[in-house]
Amino acid sequence: MADKTSTSEESPQDSTNAVVVPTSADSPVQFDDGAEVATDRVVESRRGSFGVHGSPDVSGYGGLVVNVALPQGTERPYGSWFDDIADQLIDVLGEKDYNDTVEQVVIYRDQMTIWVKREKLVEFFQTMRDDPVLRFEAAMGVSGVHWPNDKGRELHAVYQLRSYTHNRLVCVEVACPDEDPHIPSGTGVYPGLDWHERETYDFFGIIFDGHPHLTRIQMPDDWPGHPQRKDYPLGGIPVEYKGATTPPPNDRRAYS
Amino acid sequence: MSDTAYTSFSQADPGQKTADGDKVYTVNGGDWDTVLPPAEGERDRLVVNMGPQHPSTHGVLRMIIELEGETVLSNRSAIGYLHTGIEKNMEFRTWTQGVTFVTRMDYVAGLQNEFGYVLAVEKLLGIEDQIPERAQVLRVMVAELTRVSSHLVALATGGMELGALTGMTQGFRDREKILDLLEGITGLRMNNNWMRPGGVSTDLPEGFEKQIAETVKETRARAKDTTNLLVDNAIWMGRTQGISYLDLAGCMALGITGPILRATGLPWDLRKEQPYSGYENYEFEVPTQTTCDAYGRFLIRVAEIGESLNIVEQCLDRLQPGPHMIEDKKIGWPAQLVVGPDGQGNSLGHIQEIMGTSMEALIHHFKLVTEGFRVPAGQVYVATEHAKGEFGVQITSDGGTRPYRIHVREPSFNNLQAIGAMTEGGMLSDVVAGVASIDPVMGGVDR
Numbered sequence: 001m002a003d004k005t006s007t008s009e010e011s012p013q014d015s016t017n018a019v020v021v022p023t024s025a026d027s028p029v030q031f032d033d034g035a036e037v038a039t040d041r042v043v044e045s046r047r048g049s050f051g052v053h054g055s056p057d058v059s060g061y062g063g064l065v066v067n068v069a070l071p072q073g074t075e076r077p078y079g080s081w082f083d084d085i086a087d088q089l090i091d092v093l094g095e096k097d098y099n100d101t102v103e104q105v106v107i108y109r110d111q112m113t114i115w116v117k118r119e120k121l122v123e124f125f126q127t128m129r130d131d132p133v134l135r136f137e138a139a140m141g142v143s144g145v146h147w148p149n150d151k152g153r154e155l156h157a158v159y160q161l162r163s164y165t166h167n168r169l170v171c172v173e174v175a176c177p178d179e180d181p182h183i184p185s186g187t188g189v190y191p192g193l194d195w196h197e198r199e200t201y202d203f204f205g206i207i208f209d210g211h212p213h214l215t216r217i218q219m220p221d222d223w224p225g226h227p228q229r230k231d232y233p234l235g236g237i238p239v240e241y242k243g244a245t246t247p248p249p250n251d252r253r254a255y256s
Numbered sequence: 257m258s259d260t261a262y263t264s265f266s267q268a269d270p271g272q273k274t275a276d277g278d279k280v281y282t283v284n285g286g287d288w289d290t291v292l293p294p295a296e297g298e299r300d301r302l303v304v305n306m307g308p309q310h311p312s313t314h315g316v317l318r319m320i321i322e323l324e325g326e327t328v329l330s331n332r333s334a335i336g337y338l339h340t341g342i343e344k345n346m347e348f349r350t351w352t353q354g355v356t357f358v359t360r361m362d363y364v365a366g367l368q369n370e371f372g373y374v375l376a377v378e379k380l381l382g383i384e385d386q387i388p389e390r391a392q393v394l395r396v397m398v399a400e401l402t403r404v405s406s407h408l409v410a411l412a413t414g415g416m417e418l419g420a421l422t423g424m425t426q427g428f429r430d431r432e433k434i435l436d437l438l439e440g441i442t443g444l445r446m447n448n449n450w451m452r453p454g455g456v457s458t459d460l461p462e463g464f465e466k467q468i469a470e471t472v473k474e475t476r477a478r479a480k481d482t483t484n485l486l487v488d489n490a491i492w493m494g495r496t497q498g499i500s501y502l503d504l505a506g507c508m509a510l511g512i513t514g515p516i517l518r519a520t521g522l523p524w525d526l527r528k529e530q531p532y533s534g535y536e537n538y539e540f541e542v543p544t545q546t547t548c549d550a551y552g553r554f555l556i557r558v559a560e561i562g563e564s565l566n567i568v569e570q571c572l573d574r575l576q577p578g579p580h581m582i583e584d585k586k587i588g589w590p591a592q593l594v595v596g597p598d599g600q601g602n603s604l605g606h607i608q609e610i611m612g613t614s615m616e617a618l619i620h621h622f623k624l625v626t627e628g629f630r631v632p633a634g635q636v637y638v639a640t641e642h643a644k645g646e647f648g649v650q651i652t653s654d655g656g657t658r659p660y661r662i663h664v665r666e667p668s669f670n671n672l673q674a675i676g677a678m679t680e681g682g683m684l685s686d687v688v689a690g691v692a693s694i695d696p697v698m699g700g701v702d703r
Contacts, residue, residue, distance in 0.1 A: 066655075108635070113635070171637055192670065
């Protein structure tokens, strides 16, 4: 899981003057209290800035390399009630099944995100809902995140499960590759995921296997493409005012 | 139109063979039975498209209702008529500009959307502890005023849809008084764009507390008049009691929150369960009912109006002089915005400083306004108690000055899923009561 790649060394068009902006990719994230909470994983590496690519580059930013690193893989103890959840899951599922189901646990900003392998997702939901110690009665929803450069894990689905009994909330994250965008549907356990899964399918193209009627929900039925993906442009038209033209937001310079 | 063209409509279409051997029929309404008679042992079924342009569907909601007589056999909603790509648009603006987008989601309770959004951004920034006390109190105050106005709209439009037109005129009259306050504070009646990550954009106008206190008093009296029109009204009770039933198990299965959940007897309110922005310091009740029906939801909204007005009064007592924007200059908006005769704008003092005396202040202003601040890479989900239920904001940052992905878990969107479970097996006229009791705002449902 922790495939930390220093992309500045592998970059094909790397020039000698490449500058790597130090991110916390190689060092654990430090919180104010100094506790070591999570290590980071690079999901994307960007070059240049302000949309500058190739030569002639007079901006001085062409050699800039910025790594996007997300918090990953927190080590035990997690703190708060997060350990209780993990302990109970190990108790119920057994050590082996737990390791087959849970890829990693991320504690970030006082929130617990459990990464689950997609083939085990439904059983995992069932356990989370039915076990009296866990008892996450309701799923608040699911939404997608598209990381086109996270190879083999381009599409992420993030669920929120809420426990009224214990007053807790955990996030569940599942990843699937772009070539095989299938995740089992959670509607059998949490019927409330119905519309949320349809929306995630509509916007990201993630196919939730077993959903009773996985159709588009916001976009028209015959719409081509999945608009929230990063390879789908925002579109828009330029705005003209007193002879000057402002390009649409999609084509404006970006700082990141 | 010639006679022959006209008569051909009423004749049975023999059907035309396509190249694949399939038959294609052209039906023009009223002649379905010439093509397809009702199935064996079945009475006539009628599929009705209710909406999207219909005065009692609470907005551009379309319901595809299968009827047998006046009994609803199935009810499926079609949404998306108001989808404007807000979440996608936000990926192309700075974190601060995002506020103006979320406020347009559930436009009836825009300030509560802003509240959830700025709390989420602040959580990812890790600056929750640095938000000034005054900003927190002001946020709670406008959020509760917004809850009152949202519930008044729910009662007013719900009344209108069921034929209680006086409820509508009075509800909108009372709501306008609340909107007057919000206009005084933020410069706009709706789409306020007033909160900022780090605080709020403007302080209260001089001496405005008095006007708020007066309006709260007045609204309490007037809202009582309005709701008394309905609370013990025999027709209203006949239309809503026992209608669109959804019990606790149903609510949990479907992820329903807000007044619908509290009408099942569960006192679930995130302001009490997981307090944010200092809600633990206020005294208020969480009203519940045990009827699980449209009337119970109505009574809860009525009671919540009173509770929210109480919170607003407590806010006025708690307001202490102080800053309304975070100290951190890398995040706090540089301008001191003021409400002028032509709406919100930069204060003259600030313009004077950046244009006349300090070049560094000008550079700082320019950088922060055009580029914005950076938010550390990561992902958080923050839930607040919106007038309609749990308003969840899931934000993902790549460490840049713009959101990588924003998803809003809109309570209206989720709750509208329940319309089938609530109305199937009932009468067609009760569908209207069911939708009104969910109180979906389509701007929020479709985003």
